[in-house]
Amino acid sequence: MASNVFSEIIIFVSVLIITAAVSGNLVTITHKLSLGINNKGEILSSKLSQDFEIINDPANVPRNSTTGITTLYVKNTGKTQIPFNGNVFTVIIDGDIKNIDSTADLNDLNGVLDPSEVGKIDVSYNNTGYHKIKVISEQGVTRTLMAEIQ
Template identity: 45%
Template sequence: MGAGGPASELIMFIVAVIVAGTVAGALTYVTNDIAHGINDKGSLLADKLRTDFAIINDPLNIPNSTSTNQYNYTFYIKNTGKTQFPFNPNAVQVFIDGDIVPPSNLTFTDINNNTITYLNPYEVGKIVVSLSGPLTKGSHRIVVVLENGERRSLIFKI
């Protein structure tokens, strides 16, 4: 009877140490997971803050032309951020009046009409939107969305 008390206390102590170690390990894992999540989210936010652009057209005078049943409208994009961003039909989506313009109907160039794939800080690029029919007279809206989700819109008149 004298040996039963200390043995059971020893077993209870060992169980308590194992439970405490398991709880500490679980808390360490959860805390580490939260820290990594915050770090990843911070990196994404920092990237978004360094990426900025503007549509710099005169909304009352959108350059346009016609060629072989194609109506072309030119929009100027200026990289006002601190880092370059992809500037090509695979990375940039364009919407006119809520309808997405297919990548095959978009041409990305610099202001000298040279094809480019990235727009560097403070540079101006052109997006030429080719449509099968002319835009109707009146107000329209273009929305340009970069691959990281940054978006800008412009209401313009034809």
């Protein structure tokens, strides 16, 4: 009888140890999932609050034929500031990434586009005609314009 009780106690303790290990793993996994969901939520919130539009006239995108610079105008249509420099945006014309020569905030020169402010992006591109122009922010917001570069 005593050996039966002893065996049951050992099995009971073993089950408690295994249960504690499994529940510890579940707590860790749940915590990691919760952190990941929180992170994704912050990224999505940032993406939704930062928005812009390309406001060039599609029939007449300005180009300086002497310098080979095409000028794009973007307006912050989001609710938060957008850092405004060549490292924040990527410009793709007809599928090719183009060099950004300069950026300028047309309202003030603080390097940030406040909501409803307009900025200018000068791109090294000297071809005329109709082109597909895509501007991508570092947050992943993409805007496309089919336009004629003059």
